[in-house]
Amino acid sequence: AQSVTQPDIHITVSEGASLELRCNYSYGATPYLFWYVQSPGQGLQLLLKYFSGDTLVQGIKGFEAEFKRSQSSFNLRKPSVHWSDAAEYFCAVGATSSNTGKLIFGQGTTLQVKP
Amino acid sequence: NAGVTQTPKFRVLKTGQSMTLLCAQDMNHEYMYWYRQDPGMGLRLIHYSVGEGTTAKGEVPDGYNVSRLKKQNFLLGLESAAPSQTSVYFCASNYRGGRSSYNEQFFGPGTRLTVL
Numbered sequence: 001a002q003s004v005t006q007p008d009i010h011i012t013v014s015e016g017a018s019l020e021l022r023c024n025y026s027y028g029a030t031p032y033l034f035w036y037v038q039s040p041g042q043g044l045q046l047l048l049k050y051f052s053g054d055t056l057v058q059g060i061k062g063f064e065a066e067f068k069r070s071q072s073s074f075n076l077r078k079p080s081v082h083w084s085d086a087a088e089y090f091c092a093v094g095a096t097s098s099n100t101g102k103l104i105f106g107q108g109t110t111l112q113v114k115p
Numbered sequence: 116n117a118g119v120t121q122t123p124k125f126r127v128l129k130t131g132q133s134m135t136l137l138c139a140q141d142m143n144h145e146y147m148y149w150y151r152q153d154p155g156m157g158l159r160l161i162h163y164s165v166g167e168g169t170t171a172k173g174e175v176p177d178g179y180n181v182s183r184l185k186k187q188n189f190l191l192g193l194e195s196a197a198p199s200q201t202s203v204y205f206c207a208s209n210y211r212g213g214r215s216s217y218n219e220q221f222f223g224p225g226t227r228l229t230v231l
Binding site for chain 2: 004006042045103
């Protein structure tokens, strides 16, 4: 069965600093991978997704993620964090063998940005 | 386009009461999903539907029922609410396109439910 682990429950970074949020997945083949962001009191918004091809994926709001098959990871990065990036971030995985579009979400990482 | 909307936004129930949460989408999406979000547990799939008239169980279906009588609506029912069902409920929809069913899931704003 698929699973997703986000090892960091809470991360604090200073505004302007770089950011990396970790995501590890468990799946027998190459899965479809997603990062979503949730601002307080809001629904989830897609940041980026990986299906195949180039392992470095660009998303919205200046975020990028790199798929590393050997490490079963899909870490999210941003070179310079803005105060508006404070939110909860979810990594999700979908089974390539499925025709339902179902996703398995990680536990989430809360990002706090210090001024 | 309103996207995905959820009704109500907030609700307080007493143990044993019943209620229905409504999800509506105006994007003509085939797939719809109900999740619950609890602190430290991410989003967990309750039920989902791959088309009008079809539903299936997700990861945590016990205590919930669903119906998809119209393509644009996906209803989540609690027949006898329990305190363990206190949560934030999110609906999402997705379109079937290309070679994959894995396109972006669009989320509603959520319903915060408290069961006393």
